[in-house]
Amino acid sequence: MHRPILGFRYPFRAHALTHHRIFSWDATYQLQRSEDLPNVTFAWWNFPVLLGLNAGLVTSVALAIAGGWNAYFWVIGAVALGVLAAYYAAYEYLHFCMHVRTGRWFERTAWFRFIDDHHRMHHRNPTRNLNVVLPLADLLFRTKAPGLAPVWRLAARERRRTAV
Numbered sequence: 001m002h003r004p005i006l007g008f009r010y011p012f013r014a015h016a017l018t019h020h021r022i023f024s025w026d027a028t029y030q031l032q033r034s035e036d037l038p039n040v041t042f043a044w045w046n047f048p049v050l051l052g053l054n055a056g057l058v059t060s061v062a063l064a065i066a067g068g069w070n071a072y073f074w075v076i077g078a079v080a081l082g083v084l085a086a087y088y089a090a091y092e093y094l095h096f097c098m099h100v101r102t103g104r105w106f107e108r109t110a111w112f113r114f115i116d117d118h119h120r121m122h123h124r125n126p127t128r129n130l131n132v133v134l135p136l137a138d139l140l141f142r143t144k145a146p147g148l149a150p151v152w153r154l155a156a157r158e159r160r161r162t163a164v
């Protein structure tokens with residue numbers, strides 16, 4: 001998503017060149033103009049393409065675990081593809097919610113604020129905080145950025161300051 005791979009430029013163009021240009025880490029982190037709405041998510045066809053790209057890996061792993069094309073293979077394969085599909089759907093939906101706020105109940109939870117701040121830091125420094133849903137790989141590969149005071153915390157501090 002941050003560089004073209006083997007001549008395939010769509011994710012690079014849609015994410016690094018377009019998404020990062022429109023949405024930064026300041027006030028522009030949240031959608032400012034409705035015409036930018038299509039640039040929050042990827043095009044719909046990314047979903048089947050990503051599942052298709054991973055199908056070979058899923059098939060190999062399921063075959064290895066089940067030991068052949070038996071009933072276990074189909075169950076393991078279906079569960080693995082289901083998890084992949086759920087993960088991608090969670091990524092697109094939660095990432096959308098980060099940039100387009102509508103006052104959803106979970107926007108106030110500590111969990112959402114945490115992943116939202118994590119992603120906002122990615123918009124400040126695109127080589128850091130590459131995970132969106134589950135920042136596990138950022139911990140493993142040491143790409144997690146040190147914390148920046150979250151927007152909500154800055155706003156709370158400002159409210160306290162002006163209240164005095």
Ligand SMILES: [Zn+2]
Nearest residue numbers: 019023095119
């Ligand atoms: Zn983003």
Ligand SMILES: [Zn+2]
Nearest residue numbers: 015020122126
């Ligand atoms: Zn990025």
